[in-house]
Every structure is written in structure tokens, then in C-alpha cells.
Amino acid sequence: MASTSHRLNRVIWILAGVAAILIGWQLLSLFLPPVYVASPAASLRALGRLAWGSTLWIQVLITLKRLVVGLAVGAAGGWALGIASGLYARVRAFLEPIRWVGMTIPVVIVAGLAALWFGLGDFTVMVVVGLIVLPTMFVNTVEGIRAIDRDLVEMGRVFRFSRRLLLREVYLPGIASPSIAGLTLATGIGIRAVVLAEVLGAASGIGHAFSRASSWLETDVMFAWIIALLALMALIEFGVLRPVRRRALRWRKAEQ
Amino acid sequence: MIVFEHVSKSFDSLKVLNDVSFRLASGDILGVVGPSGVGKTTLLRLITGIIAPDEGSVQVAQGAVGYVFQEPRLLPWRTALDNVAVALRAQGMEKDGARVKAAEWLGRVGLAGFEHYHPAELSGGMAQRVAVARALAIEPAVLLMDEPFVNVDIDLKSSLMVMLQGLLAGGKTTAVYVTHDLTEALRLADRVIELQADRTVRELDLSDRAAVARDWFARASAQE
Numbered sequence: 001m002a003s004t005s006h007r008l009n010r011v012i013w014i015l016a017g018v019a020a021i022l023i024g025w026q027l028l029s030l031f032l033p034p035v036y037v038a039s040p041a042a043s044l045r046a047l048g049r050l051a052w053g054s055t056l057w058i059q060v061l062i063t064l065k066r067l068v069v070g071l072a073v074g075a076a077g078g079w080a081l082g083i084a085s086g087l088y089a090r091v092r093a094f095l096e097p098i099r100w101v102g103m104t105i106p107v108v109i110v111a112g113l114a115a116l117w118f119g120l121g122d123f124t125v126m127v128v129v130g131l132i133v134l135p136t137m138f139v140n141t142v143e144g145i146r147a148i149d150r151d152l153v154e155m156g157r158v159f160r161f162s163r164r165l166l167l168r169e170v171y172l173p174g175i176a177s178p179s180i181a182g183l184t185l186a187t188g189i190g191i192r193a194v195v196l197a198e199v200l201g202a203a204s205g206i207g208h209a210f211s212r213a214s215s216w217l218e219t220d221v222m223f224a225w226i227i228a229l230l231a232l233m234a235l236i237e238f239g240v241l242r243p244v245r246r247r248a249l250r251w252r253k254a255e256q
Numbered sequence: 257m258i259v260f261e262h263v264s265k266s267f268d269s270l271k272v273l274n275d276v277s278f279r280l281a282s283g284d285i286l287g288v289v290g291p292s293g294v295g296k297t298t299l300l301r302l303i304t305g306i307i308a309p310d311e312g313s314v315q316v317a318q319g320a321v322g323y324v325f326q327e328p329r330l331l332p333w334r335t336a337l338d339n340v341a342v343a344l345r346a347q348g349m350e351k352d353g354a355r356v357k358a359a360e361w362l363g364r365v366g367l368a369g370f371e372h373y374h375p376a377e378l379s380g381g382m383a384q385r386v387a388v389a390r391a392l393a394i395e396p397a398v399l400l401m402d403e404p405f406v407n408v409d410i411d412l413k414s415s416l417m418v419m420l421q422g423l424l425a426g427g428k429t430t431a432v433y434v435t436h437d438l439t440e441a442l443r444l445a446d447r448v449i450e451l452q453a454d455r456t457v458r459e460l461d462l463s464d465r466a467a468v469a470r471d472w473f474a475r476a477s478a479q480e
Contacts, residue, residue, distance in 0.1 A: 154329075157306055159320075159323070159343045160320070162346065168330060204373075
């Protein structure tokens with residue numbers, strides 16, 4: 001009962017937050033010229049036009065494909081390297097300068113260099129996304145491995161768990177939570193990176209369409225693409241990441 | 257079988273064990289007593305092979321080593337059944353057989369019906385019984401217990417001790433039971449060694465257990 005009331009209270013506050021954004025947006029559009037801020041209604045009309053003409057679906061699918069491939073490769077790479085670094089101090093020391101370079105160079109520079117090396121297109125955008133999300137996933141995984149309960153590792157060694165069994169039964173479940181947190185963070189970074197890379201290094205996708213609308217001063221279309229982007233992120237977060245998290249951490253329900 | 261020959265162990269500059277020797281035959285139950293910080297856990301860790309002695313040698317019989325820690329140390333993401341089964345799988349048992357045997361052992365420690373509970377859903381005493389089942393299910397050649405019942409209430413401790421006595425009686429398992437409470441050691445063990453402040457060991461003469469207990473408590477009172 002208390003839990004239902006707590007959940008209801010939370011939903012009410014979330015809806016209040018959404019309402020605050022919409023009201024703020026509406027107020028801005030009333031006080032500023034339409035060329036600066038399109039109203040929610042005008043933006044939704046533009047979104048409807050894009051959806052009707054199928055432009056929306058084509059560009060969203062292009063961006064989604066680039067995001068998913070870049071994210072999958074970058075996150076898997078960061079995760080695997082993070083596990084190796086968490087387990088072996090030498091690997092961690094060796095990769096530390098590379099991690100530092102990876103996390104320090106701004107996305108715009110990575111995108112500029114990728115466009116120079118690989119030209120405009122899918123591959124460039126995927127490379128940018130992969131390179132940007134890899135260090136984030138790497139750092140989260142390393143921290144997850146280092147935070148694993150050493151007593152459980154000792155228990156595994158005493159009971160002569162093989163390296164494989166120790167990894168499967170102790171390390172991997174132990175890093176599930178930081179890995180999923182890292183993936184959520186990486187997805188947020190990845191979606192920003194994919195849009196920027198599409199602005200700089202592609203002739204299609206949401207970023208490119210946004211950039212084109214911007215150069216033609218189609219503010220309502222620009223806002224429509226922002227809505228599409230937010231919807232895409234919501235689909236990934238609520239449709240994929242949260243269910244994965246719930247499934248991977250279902251044992252935690254017992255703790256509650 | 258466990259043999260310690262002139263074993264010394266230090267951590268940094270702190271000497272934890274100094275010239276420790278003893279020999280246990282198959283089926284012996286050894287009690288190890290002494291106050292906190294005299295190296296009781298270090299002695300167990302040397303037996304497991306997780307750490308090596310600086311001097312001397314430690315020989316342990318071939319076969320599985322079971323360990324009951326002070327706290328249950330169960331995998332929180334696994335059920336009681338899987339926590340026992342995973343230890344069996346580590347010894348090379350196939351999955352289905354491990355689960356059947358794990359269920360059988362949970363029954364023997366009085367946890368039939370709790371197989372699918374996660375550790376967080378069990379009380380401290382129940383979780384410790386899962387840990388006992390895990391250590392015994394692998395039919396260890398050597399069973400190590402590090403103050404296993406220090407965190408459970410006195411009634412439960414008593415019933416767990418009785419259970420352990422029953423499980424170990426007449427078996428071939430060589431057991432080492434570490435405790436700071438001599439009465440526990442006297443109740444369970446055939447032999448008792450005391451780790452002393454100078455980091456050496458002294459074997460207590462158990463021909464008159466009551467006299468040993470009287471002497472122990474007299475010394476404890478004098479120290480207070």
C-alpha cells in the first residue's frame with residue numbers, strides 16, 4: 001500500500017516536471033519570434049508533416065542503425081577491456097594513457113578526423129559513436145570490477161572455482177549494475193555523438209536533417225527533429241535499457 | 257591430513273605466526289583458540305593455499321577444501337540451492353547432479369522448502385546454514401571453520417553445533433574449528449591448540465577437559 005502510494009507520488013512529480021518543460025517551452029514561444037523558438041503546437045505539426053512524408057521514419061532508422069552499431073561495438077569493446085583492466089593491473093596501467101586520450105579529446109575533433117579519414121557516411125558516424133562511448137563503458141566496468149566484494153572472490157578461490165566459473169558466478173553478476181549504468185550513460189553520450197557526427201560527417205540521419213533545417217531557418221522542423229530524438233532516446237531507455245536492468249538485477253528485489 | 261612444519265608468516269613487519277608445527281590425521285577435528293588478532297584466520301588461509309608461508313611448509317591432503325567463514329559469504333544473486341550447487345560444480349560435478357545433491361544437503365541442514373530463496377530473504381542463521389551445507393556438500397577432505405557461529409544467537413549456535421557434530425562424527429574429514437571461545441572448541445574438537453601472544457602455539461592436554469576449561473577461565477579473569 002505504502003509502495004503504491006510512493007509510486008503514485010513519484011509519477012505525479014514526474015508528470016509535473018514534464019508539464020513544467022511544456023509550459024516553459026510554450027511561454028518562450030509566446031515571447032520570442034517563431035524563428036527563434038517554435039511553439040509546441042507548430043513543432044508537432046512539423047513532426048506530423050515529416051511523419052506523413054516518411055522522411056521522419058527513414059532518417060530515424062538511419063540514425064538508429066548508426067547508434068546501435070556504434071554503441072554495440074564501442075560498449076562491448078569498453079566492457080571487455082574494462083574487465084581485463086579490472087582483473088589485471090598491468091593491462092589497466094597500459095590502457096590508462098589511451099583512456100585518458102579517449103576521454104579528453106572532444107567529440108567534435110573525433111568527428112572531424114573521422115570525416116577526414118573515412119569520408120561522409122555510415123562508417124564515419126559509427127566510428128565516432130564507438131570511440132566516444134568506449135571510454136565511458138571502460139571506466140564504469142573497471143570501477144565495477146574493483147568494487148566487487150573481495151570476500152566473495154576469496155570464497156570462490158577457496159572452493160577452487162575455475163577462472164571461468166569465478167568470472168561467470170562472481171565477477172559478471174557483480175558488475176551487472178555498473179555495466180548497465182555505464183551502458184545507459186554511454187547511450188546518452190552516443191546519441192549526442194551520433195547527431196554531431198551526422199552534422200559534420202554524413203549526408204543523412206537526424207543530425208543532417210536538423211542541420212539542413214537550421215540552414216533554411218525552418219525552426220519548427222528543427223524542433224520536430226528534437227522531439228524525434230527525445231522519442232528515440234525514450235524508446236531505447238524505457239524499451240530496452242530498463243527492462244534489461246530489471247532482468248539482470250531481479251535478485252535485488254529480494255533485498256528490498 | 258594437515259601437516260604444519262615450523263611455519264612462520266608475517267604481513268609487512270608484523271609477525272603473525274612464529275614456528276608453528278602440528279600434524280592432523282584424517283578424521284581429526286582440531287580446535288584453534290586464542291584471542292582476536294593472533295593469527296587464527298591466517299592459519300586457515302595457509303591451509304587453503306591462498307597464502308604461502310614465509311618459512312616452513314604446509315602439507316594438506318588431496319581433495320576438496322570446505323570453508324565456513326564467519327559470515328555466510330553467499331552469492332547474493334544466486335538462490336540457496338544454486339549457492340550450494342555452484343560449489344559442487346566447481347569440484348567438477350555436472351549441473352543436474354549438483355542441484356539434486358545441493359537440495360539434499362539443504363534438507364540435511366533443515367532448509368527444505370527454502371531452496372529458491374535468495375540470501376537476502378533468509379535470516380542470518382539460515383544463511384549460515386546454507387554456508388555449512390555448501391562446505392559439507394562437496395564432501396571435503398579438509399573442512400575449515402572460522403568462528404562460523406559468532407554472528408548467530410546462542411540457541412541457534414547450540415543447534416548448529418549439534419548438527420555439525422552429527423555431520424562430522426565418524427567421518428574421514430579433517431576439520432579445523434577456529435574460535436575465541438574454548439568451550440566451543442572443547443565441545444567439538446578431539447584436539448585443541450592455543451595461539452599465544454608470542455605467535456607460537458601450545459597444544460592443550462585434553463585428558464581432563466574440565467581442568468583445561470577452569471585454567472582457561474582463571475587466566476582470562478586474571479587478564480581482565
